[in-house]
Amino acid sequence: MSSAKLTLTALEDLPLVRPGDDLAALIVAALERQALMPADGDVLVVAQKIVSKAEGRYVDLDTVRPSPRAKELAGATGKDPRLVEVILSESKRVLRHRPNVLIVEHKLGYVMANAGVDRSNVAPGTRGERVLLLPKDPDAAAEGLRARLAGHFGAQIGVVVNDSFGRAWRRGTVGIALGAAGLPSLVDLRGRADLFGRVLQVTETGFADEIAAAASLVMGQADEKRPAVLVRGLAWSAAPAPAATLIRAAAEDLFR
Numbered sequence: 001m002s003s004a005k006l007t008l009t010a011l012e013d014l015p016l017v018r019p020g021d022d023l024a025a026l027i028v029a030a031l032e033r034q035a036l037m038p039a040d041g042d043v044l045v046v047a048q049k050i051v052s053k054a055e056g057r058y059v060d061l062d063t064v065r066p067s068p069r070a071k072e073l074a075g076a077t078g079k080d081p082r083l084v085e086v087i088l089s090e091s092k093r094v095l096r097h098r099p100n101v102l103i104v105e106h107k108l109g110y111v112m113a114n115a116g117v118d119r120s121n122v123a124p125g126t127r128g129e130r131v132l133l134l135p136k137d138p139d140a141a142a143e144g145l146r147a148r149l150a151g152h153f154g155a156q157i158g159v160v161v162n163d164s165f166g167r168a169w170r171r172g173t174v175g176i177a178l179g180a181a182g183l184p185s186l187v188d189l190r191g192r193a194d195l196f197g198r199v200l201q202v203t204e205t206g207f208a209d210e211i212a213a214a215a216s217l218v219m220g221q222a223d224e225k226r227p228a229v230l231v232r233g234l235a236w237s238a239a240p241a242p243a244a245t246l247i248r249a250a251a252e253d254l255f256r
Contacts, residue, residue, distance in 0.1 A: 023051065061083065090134070091105060102115075
Protein backbone atom coordinates (compact mmCIF):
# COMPACT_ATOMS: atom_id res chain seq x y z
CA MET A 1 0.00 0.00 0.00
CA SER A 2 2.79 2.46 0.84
CA SER A 3 4.83 4.10 -1.89
CA ALA A 4 8.55 4.84 -1.80
CA LYS A 5 8.27 7.78 -4.20
CA LEU A 6 5.49 10.13 -5.25
CA THR A 7 5.38 12.98 -7.72
CA LEU A 8 2.81 15.76 -7.45
CA THR A 9 2.36 18.05 -10.43
CA ALA A 10 0.05 21.06 -10.39
CA LEU A 11 -1.98 22.08 -13.42
CA GLU A 12 -0.62 25.57 -13.87
CA ASP A 13 -3.00 27.18 -16.33
CA LEU A 14 -6.55 26.22 -15.45
CA PRO A 15 -8.80 29.20 -16.20
CA LEU A 16 -10.99 30.68 -13.50
CA VAL A 17 -14.01 28.40 -13.26
CA ARG A 18 -17.49 29.84 -13.73
CA PRO A 19 -20.97 28.40 -13.13
CA GLY A 20 -21.92 25.93 -15.82
CA ASP A 21 -18.35 25.32 -17.01
CA ASP A 22 -17.49 21.79 -18.11
CA LEU A 23 -14.88 21.16 -15.43
CA ALA A 24 -13.76 17.83 -16.86
CA ALA A 25 -13.12 19.43 -20.25
CA LEU A 26 -11.13 22.26 -18.65
CA ILE A 27 -9.00 19.72 -16.77
CA VAL A 28 -8.43 17.57 -19.85
CA ALA A 29 -7.28 20.61 -21.81
CA ALA A 30 -4.94 21.71 -19.00
CA LEU A 31 -3.42 18.23 -18.72
CA GLU A 32 -2.82 18.09 -22.46
CA ARG A 33 -1.26 21.57 -22.56
CA GLN A 34 1.27 20.38 -19.98
CA ALA A 35 1.74 17.03 -21.73
CA LEU A 36 0.52 15.24 -18.62
CA MET A 37 -1.08 12.00 -19.76
CA PRO A 38 -2.73 10.25 -16.81
CA ALA A 39 -1.77 6.59 -16.41
CA ASP A 40 -3.26 3.70 -14.46
CA GLY A 41 -2.93 4.35 -10.74
CA ASP A 42 -2.61 8.13 -11.00
CA VAL A 43 -4.87 10.28 -8.83
CA LEU A 44 -6.16 13.71 -9.78
CA VAL A 45 -6.87 15.94 -6.79
CA VAL A 46 -9.18 18.89 -7.44
CA ALA A 47 -10.02 21.68 -5.05
CA GLN A 48 -13.57 21.71 -3.73
CA LYS A 49 -13.83 25.34 -4.69
CA ILE A 50 -13.64 24.79 -8.46
CA VAL A 51 -16.17 21.96 -8.23
CA SER A 52 -18.53 24.25 -6.33
CA LYS A 53 -17.98 27.11 -8.77
CA ALA A 54 -18.74 24.89 -11.76
CA GLU A 55 -21.94 23.80 -9.98
CA GLY A 56 -22.87 27.44 -9.36
CA ARG A 57 -23.02 26.98 -5.60
CA TYR A 58 -23.07 30.71 -4.87
CA VAL A 59 -25.34 32.60 -2.51
CA ASP A 60 -25.68 36.39 -2.74
CA LEU A 61 -25.69 37.66 0.83
CA ASP A 62 -27.98 40.55 -0.11
CA THR A 63 -30.74 38.01 -0.80
CA VAL A 64 -30.50 36.40 2.64
CA ARG A 65 -32.93 37.29 5.44
CA PRO A 66 -31.53 36.17 8.82
CA SER A 67 -33.76 34.19 11.16
CA PRO A 68 -33.95 34.94 14.89
CA ARG A 69 -31.61 32.00 15.53
CA ALA A 70 -29.11 33.37 13.00
CA LYS A 71 -29.22 36.78 14.67
CA GLU A 72 -28.67 35.20 18.08
CA LEU A 73 -25.63 33.22 16.89
CA ALA A 74 -24.32 36.23 15.00
CA GLY A 75 -24.30 38.17 18.26
CA ALA A 76 -22.42 35.36 20.02
CA THR A 77 -19.87 34.84 17.26
CA GLY A 78 -19.45 38.31 15.81
CA LYS A 79 -20.37 37.07 12.35
CA ASP A 80 -22.58 38.66 9.74
CA PRO A 81 -26.11 37.37 10.51
CA ARG A 82 -26.69 36.77 6.80
CA LEU A 83 -23.64 34.52 6.69
CA VAL A 84 -24.84 32.69 9.80
CA GLU A 85 -28.20 32.09 8.14
CA VAL A 86 -26.44 30.50 5.14
CA ILE A 87 -24.38 28.33 7.50
CA LEU A 88 -27.54 27.19 9.29
CA SER A 89 -29.20 26.36 5.97
CA GLU A 90 -26.30 24.01 5.18
CA SER A 91 -26.26 22.35 8.60
CA LYS A 92 -28.10 19.65 10.49
CA ARG A 93 -27.22 21.21 13.83
CA VAL A 94 -24.81 23.54 15.60
CA LEU A 95 -22.42 21.65 17.85
CA ARG A 96 -20.19 24.41 19.28
CA HIS A 97 -19.71 28.12 18.86
CA ARG A 98 -17.37 30.82 20.05
CA PRO A 99 -16.28 34.21 18.69
CA ASN A 100 -15.73 33.99 14.93
CA VAL A 101 -16.47 30.28 14.53
CA LEU A 102 -19.42 27.92 14.35
CA ILE A 103 -18.78 24.18 14.49
CA VAL A 104 -21.66 22.38 12.83
CA GLU A 105 -22.72 19.04 11.47
CA HIS A 106 -23.08 19.63 7.75
CA LYS A 107 -26.03 18.16 5.87
CA LEU A 108 -23.59 15.72 4.23
CA GLY A 109 -22.35 14.52 7.63
CA TYR A 110 -19.08 16.41 8.01
CA VAL A 111 -18.32 17.99 11.38
CA MET A 112 -16.68 21.25 10.37
CA ALA A 113 -16.35 24.98 10.83
CA ASN A 114 -18.99 27.20 9.27
CA ALA A 115 -20.51 24.39 7.15
CA GLY A 116 -17.76 24.98 4.60
CA VAL A 117 -19.38 28.27 3.57
CA ASP A 118 -16.48 30.25 2.13
CA ARG A 119 -15.68 33.85 1.27
CA SER A 120 -12.03 33.45 0.24
CA ASN A 121 -11.18 33.51 -3.47
CA VAL A 122 -14.83 34.25 -4.26
CA ALA A 123 -15.37 37.19 -6.60
CA PRO A 124 -18.28 39.56 -5.87
CA GLY A 125 -21.52 38.92 -7.72
CA THR A 126 -23.73 41.41 -9.51
CA ARG A 127 -25.62 42.03 -6.26
CA GLY A 128 -22.58 42.49 -4.02
CA GLU A 129 -20.81 40.03 -1.75
CA ARG A 130 -21.50 36.35 -2.24
CA VAL A 131 -20.33 33.14 -0.60
CA LEU A 132 -19.65 29.67 -1.91
CA LEU A 133 -21.16 26.42 -0.60
CA LEU A 134 -19.72 22.93 -0.72
CA PRO A 135 -20.53 20.78 -3.77
CA LYS A 136 -23.95 19.13 -3.70
CA ASP A 137 -22.45 15.62 -3.65
CA PRO A 138 -18.63 15.53 -3.57
CA ASP A 139 -18.40 11.75 -4.08
CA ALA A 140 -20.66 11.96 -7.14
CA ALA A 141 -18.63 14.89 -8.46
CA ALA A 142 -15.43 12.86 -8.05
CA GLU A 143 -16.98 9.90 -9.85
CA GLY A 144 -18.18 12.11 -12.69
CA LEU A 145 -14.70 13.53 -13.20
CA ARG A 146 -13.11 10.08 -12.92
CA ALA A 147 -15.39 8.63 -15.58
CA ARG A 148 -14.78 11.49 -18.00
CA LEU A 149 -11.00 11.43 -17.54
CA ALA A 150 -10.81 7.64 -17.74
CA GLY A 151 -12.86 7.68 -20.93
CA HIS A 152 -10.70 10.36 -22.52
CA PHE A 153 -7.26 9.07 -21.57
CA GLY A 154 -8.04 5.34 -21.39
CA ALA A 155 -6.51 5.09 -17.92
CA GLN A 156 -7.90 3.79 -14.64
CA ILE A 157 -7.31 6.75 -12.35
CA GLY A 158 -8.63 7.97 -9.04
CA VAL A 159 -10.08 11.39 -8.25
CA VAL A 160 -10.14 13.20 -4.91
CA VAL A 161 -12.07 16.40 -4.20
CA ASN A 162 -10.21 18.11 -1.38
CA ASP A 163 -10.88 20.93 1.05
CA SER A 164 -9.06 22.53 3.99
CA PHE A 165 -10.29 21.47 7.41
CA GLY A 166 -9.37 22.59 10.89
CA ARG A 167 -8.91 20.01 13.64
CA ALA A 168 -10.23 20.05 17.17
CA TRP A 169 -6.98 18.82 18.68
CA ARG A 170 -4.34 20.71 16.64
CA ARG A 171 -3.82 24.17 15.19
CA GLY A 172 -3.79 24.79 11.46
CA THR A 173 -5.80 23.46 8.55
CA VAL A 174 -4.94 20.41 6.46
CA GLY A 175 -6.31 19.06 3.21
CA ILE A 176 -8.94 16.35 3.54
CA ALA A 177 -11.01 14.38 1.03
CA LEU A 178 -14.59 15.61 0.69
CA GLY A 179 -15.15 13.28 -2.25
CA ALA A 180 -13.31 10.37 -3.82
CA ALA A 181 -13.71 7.87 -6.63
CA GLY A 182 -11.63 5.06 -8.06
CA LEU A 183 -9.59 4.44 -4.90
CA PRO A 184 -10.11 3.24 -1.32
CA SER A 185 -10.77 6.24 0.91
CA LEU A 186 -10.24 4.21 4.09
CA VAL A 187 -7.74 1.35 4.34
CA ASP A 188 -8.16 -1.19 7.15
CA LEU A 189 -4.79 -2.47 8.37
CA ARG A 190 -6.16 -4.46 11.29
CA GLY A 191 -4.76 -7.97 11.32
CA ARG A 192 -1.49 -7.02 9.63
CA ALA A 193 1.78 -7.44 11.50
CA ASP A 194 4.07 -4.54 12.30
CA LEU A 195 7.86 -4.56 11.98
CA PHE A 196 8.22 -6.75 15.05
CA GLY A 197 5.34 -9.12 14.37
CA ARG A 198 2.80 -7.41 16.59
CA VAL A 199 -0.65 -7.66 15.01
CA LEU A 200 -2.33 -4.29 14.43
CA GLN A 201 -5.60 -4.06 16.35
CA VAL A 202 -7.13 -0.67 15.54
CA THR A 203 -5.16 0.88 12.68
CA GLU A 204 -7.14 2.30 9.77
CA THR A 205 -5.59 4.89 7.47
CA GLY A 206 -7.43 7.73 5.78
CA PHE A 207 -5.86 7.03 2.40
CA ALA A 208 -7.87 9.66 0.52
CA ASP A 209 -7.25 12.24 3.24
CA GLU A 210 -3.49 11.65 3.06
CA ILE A 211 -3.57 12.17 -0.72
CA ALA A 212 -5.63 15.33 -0.27
CA ALA A 213 -3.20 16.70 2.31
CA ALA A 214 -0.18 16.03 0.10
CA ALA A 215 -1.83 17.78 -2.84
CA SER A 216 -2.67 20.78 -0.66
CA LEU A 217 1.04 21.45 -0.22
CA VAL A 218 1.27 22.02 -3.97
CA MET A 219 -2.07 23.80 -4.36
CA GLY A 220 -1.44 26.43 -1.70
CA GLN A 221 -4.08 28.38 0.20
CA ALA A 222 -3.97 31.95 -1.10
CA ASP A 223 -3.33 33.32 -4.61
CA GLU A 224 -1.37 30.41 -6.11
CA LYS A 225 -4.12 29.51 -8.63
CA ARG A 226 -3.26 25.80 -8.66
CA PRO A 227 -6.58 24.04 -7.92
CA ALA A 228 -5.72 20.66 -9.49
CA VAL A 229 -2.80 18.32 -8.91
CA LEU A 230 -1.85 15.03 -10.57
CA VAL A 231 -0.38 12.52 -8.11
CA ARG A 232 1.73 9.67 -9.49
CA GLY A 233 3.38 6.72 -7.76
CA LEU A 234 0.60 5.62 -5.42
CA ALA A 235 -0.25 1.96 -4.92
CA TRP A 236 -3.29 0.28 -3.44
CA SER A 237 -5.01 -3.08 -3.49
CA ALA A 238 -8.22 -2.45 -1.52
CA ALA A 239 -11.49 -1.94 -3.36
CA PRO A 240 -12.58 1.62 -4.21
CA ALA A 241 -14.76 3.31 -1.61
CA PRO A 242 -16.12 6.87 -1.49
CA ALA A 243 -15.00 9.56 0.91
CA ALA A 244 -18.28 9.17 2.80
CA THR A 245 -16.73 6.08 4.43
CA LEU A 246 -14.35 8.44 6.27
CA ILE A 247 -17.16 10.13 8.22
CA ARG A 248 -17.18 8.91 11.78
CA ALA A 249 -20.51 7.66 13.10
CA ALA A 250 -22.11 9.92 15.69
CA ALA A 251 -21.83 7.22 18.35
CA GLU A 252 -18.02 7.25 17.91
CA ASP A 253 -17.68 11.04 17.61
CA LEU A 254 -16.63 13.02 20.68
CA PHE A 255 -18.30 16.14 19.22
CA ARG A 256 -21.77 14.58 19.06
